[in-house]
Amino acid sequence: MIQYQDKHLTVFESQLYKTTSTVIQTEDCVIVVDPCLLPSEVDEIREHVVSMKGNRPVYLIITHSDWDHIVGAGAFPEAIVIASEAFQLKNPNEILEQVKAFDDEYYIDRKTSVVYPNVDIVVKKDGEQLKIGNTTLTFYEAKGHTDDGIFAIVEPLGIWIAGDYLSDIEFPFIYSSSTDYMKTLEKTEAILSVHRIKFLITGHGHVARSTEEILIRKQDSLKYINNLKQVIQSNAEHEHLVDSYRYKRSLKKCHEENVRFLLNE
Template sequence: MTSPARPEVHRHLLPGVDPRIFALRVADEVDAFVVRTERFVALVDTLATPELCARALELIADETGGRPLLVVNTHADWDHVWGNAAVEGRAPIIGHRSAAARVRSAEARDTWRDKRAADDRFDRVRLVAPTVTFDTSLTLDGGDLTLELLHTPGHTPDHIAVWIPQLRVCLAGDAAEDPLPELWEGDASSAAQLVASLELLRSLAPEQVLPSHGGTTDPALLDRNLGYFASLSGRYADAVRAGGPEFETVFPDSSGLSAPALAFYRACHRKAVRAAAAGRL
């Protein structure tokens, strides 16, 4: 078992974004977000370990001002919710109904065992499920700001995004990513679901889109992601399905990506190509 350098979380202000929203960034891993309202402070995702989440809570201690803490899980992937143990018993954890099942699944336990074997920073992880769940949507009234939690499947079956209408800000989770989102391979309909989710978010006409991966606030990210999927099912489809040179043509701009990130998104691209080849886009 190895002990790589421990990742750290940093409070990250987002240029041009209302200061009531900011990121808690673990470089090369994930962004969580904080939304401060009159009535509560919302922590959107708890990062990959209880230690990272505990540090995040220290970084936002000055935001509470006596207001209660609410936690939102965008989905049950390890980098988003394995910090849940740090807030268990001190804040409600809100997520989609199927997120609770994913956290309790044998697959989640297998993933934890594999990651623990590779890196002892996961030794103290406990798989803690959401304590408040919903199916289609849930509205959190913060007084000055409203958080609308919207089921946006496709990346995973349990995925939700957060829409803040007063600011026209969308916290997209992993439904949108730069350069491209990842499909859920366990469901043949995931590609169509993700396209529908992206179209739903675009229909809200957000002025800022904050994904959990990509470090952007650009609302055009939704158009780029939708354009990417359209390219796979459009005029390049036959060449892509054949694995020809157009496979690279439709891969989004990858300049600036680290080597590990590039390898990851190429794997995501291959998933999308398989979906296109099967006629699921």
Template sequence: MIQAKLQSFTVYESALMRTTSTLIDTPDAILLIDPTWLPEEIATIRRDIELRRNDRPLYVIFTHHHFDHIIGAYGFTDATTIASQAFVETDSSEQLNEIREFYEQHYINRPIQKPDIDLVIKPDQTLLLGSVPVTFISTPGHDATHMSILIESMNLLVCGDYGSNIEPPFIEHDPTAYLDTLQTLQSIIYEHEIQWFVPGHGDLCDNRSQMIKRLSAAEEYILALPEQRHWSPSWPDHAFFDRVHERNQKMVEQKETDRRSRRQDY
């Protein structure tokens, strides 16, 4: 379904985990970020693109390699694809297995593939897509392959799996990197006077102090780990998040142990 439709971009929301796909219209190119999840949802996005296309080139950007963000890649094999260097170099077989299991469970038969990437992005690189500069900000912490997308001319920040109002942080790469990323995103919001902030799951935010509030809530939560017994009331109550919280705690403890043992080696 469509969560938000503005003149220059549309945010699609999947029925699953409220995952967003962002379609951006520029005068001479169409950009699609993270097409997901279900076959009909992907077909709808594809149809909408063709209806408005007018021979413009199509770019598909993947924020990171998690399965819920690459699952729809099969629908856009003719597009010019964009992702980070780490995305290309990282083994994604676990992610593809997740898609396989999901499809088997739900009797879905669609191609399962990690997208081949045409434009491999170096950290914080800016590319001209059509006539619009698009900056890809390296944002590890949730995942090592992660980047967020800034379109300065539209005051638009598509941040991927950060800044959600419906789920707590999933620290699947590194807590310190996660905290740095939260700082980076906060600076970008101020520096580029972001008006539109699109998270990978949940609601678009058009209020700058709310954007900062979401990122600060994540920061406070992570800083309070691992002592924190429960994740923060900033996000809704959900049994699944208890498991996420436990995983986050283990991740923080593990990184702390690694850090200590490295220190002893010196």
């Protein structure tokens, strides 16, 4: 499962949708982000954490409430859960039903309980910080994909946890607000100016390891949204907007969902 690994950072990649899960270890704590997706994959992430955590506390960051990002949370009952204020306001039964529907479709059995996490540390605004010894977590609201997303910056390691933004394999999936999505993308330069980012970890796709790559991803995402708005307003053909993406047969469905969403907006 390992997409990238060094002495502090392990990025796991699921066989489904290139969904990433992240484990970060510092001298002060172990941080787990969005553990997912198949049961054996969650087990592998859990085993990795148990093998190296020692006496350090475990913090579980949930970037947003999409079912594929909360599905493995039950494997870490000891963790201190961090999520946004809006994450707490979601209907847990609705999210859990999506997990059950996926598992039923593919006859999947899970050893660990599927739970909607109870939040211990609530992120309410941009710039909130959590200091754990010499480790500092800085949080930013990341709305647009959903209305409850967060970014997390882990310092001094320079790791940016981006959730379902700034992917190299997906265009923006807009479930909440296209305006909010663009505002979230526009935070990129500000974050890069305040923090020395060495790694950007997206929820689906590959780790970005340079400022240049991060900025390219930002521009690509903005370009898609702006182009999509233009073709909708002019009632023009729009399928060509996904032609450059590798998995376009599947992504066309998501693109059509974006079209319907923006038409409603």
